[in-house]
Amino acid sequence: MMAPTSVMTPPISIRLACLQDVPALERLIPLSVRGLQSAVYSSAQIEAALGLVFAVDRQLIRDRTYFVVEEGGAVIAGGGWSRRRAVCGGDHARSDEDDASLDPTQEPGRVRAFFVHPEHARRGIGRALLLECENAMRAAGFFDAVLVATLAGEPLYASNGYVVLERETVPLGGGLDLPVVRMGRHLGGRDGTP
Numbered sequence: 199m200m201a202p203t204s205v206m207t208p209p210i211s212i213r214l215a216c217l218q219d220v221p222a223l224e225r226l227i228p229l230s231v232r233g234l235q236s237a238v239y240s241s242a243q244i245e246a247a248l249g250l251v252f253a254v255d256r257q258l259i260r261d262r263t264y265f266v267v268e269e270g271g272a273v274i275a276g277g278g279w280s281r282r283r284a285v286c287g288g289d290h291a292r293s294d295e296d297d298a299s300l301d302p303t304q305e306p307g308r309v310r311a312f313f314v315h316p317e318h319a320r321r322g323i324g325r326a327l328l329l330e331c332e333n334a335m336r337a338a339g340f341f342d343a344v345l346v347a348t349l350a351g352e353p354l355y356a357s358n359g360y361v362v363l364e365r366e367t368v369p370l371g372g373g374l375d376l377p378v379v380r381m382g383r384h385l386g387g388r389d390g391t392p
């Protein structure tokens with residue numbers, strides 16, 4: 199287990215997720231989404247996106263690039279990064295193209311699938327997960343990071359140096375879509391910049 203991140207005091211800790219965490223993550227994600235996105239999305243958008251856009255990506259867990267945050271042995275948050283092309287969504291119906299590996303010297307790493315339990319929001323957990331992911335991406339040789347943020351996630355990333363690259367929508371079917379925002383930041387290195 200990794201040392202607790204400084205912004206969070208024990209007994210909160212971050213560790214790499216394992217496949218045994220999937221049931222806890224499948225319980226957490228709907229709670230997080232329904233509890234923390236209601237100011238920015240309608241309930242119809244949220245329910246349509248659950249399971250499609252907001253779902254567990256086991257590939258991240260298998261790649262050892264997904265973290266969970268625990269308090270008292272309970273999973274209260276999850277978030278990760280990826281060395282693969284996909285920028286969002288669960289692992290169902292993933293195409294080979296989405297699964298393809300990125301070249302860290304040429305392409306940005308992906309920040310992926312951040313979900314915090316509503317009772318633990320605004321305690322610095324999202325920020326701590328993001329720092330953990332960025333450190334891991336740097337260690338894997340990435341110089342840049344991109345992500346597709348929900349409108350609920352945008353303030354977290356904006357407050358951590360990410361800039362808006364593009365606003366777009368994810369089609370949800372049934373005439374619904376989900377406004378999201380593609381964001382990115384330089385992680386440092388290569389050209390000498392911090």
Ligand SMILES: CC(C)(COP(=O)(O)OP(=O)(O)OC[C@H]1O[C@@H](n2cnc3c(N)ncnc32)[C@H](O)[C@@H]1OP(=O)(O)O)[C@@H](O)C(=O)NCCC(=O)NCCS
Pocket residue numbers: 230231234235311312313314315318319320321322323324325326346347348350351352353354355357
């Ligand atoms: C987005 C999310 C992961 C943020 O997690 P969090 O642990 O609450 O975020 P933090 O406490 O680390 O916030 C760090 C900073 O981000 C910004 N921020 C985070 N949430 C914010 C909000 N709702 N409104 C305004 N600013 C916010 C603030 O600057 C905050 O610092 P502060 O609390 O000192 O002001 C969480 O809201 C969540 O799980 N949302 C539902 C699922 C989702 O949409 N995930 C994003 C996928 S891209």
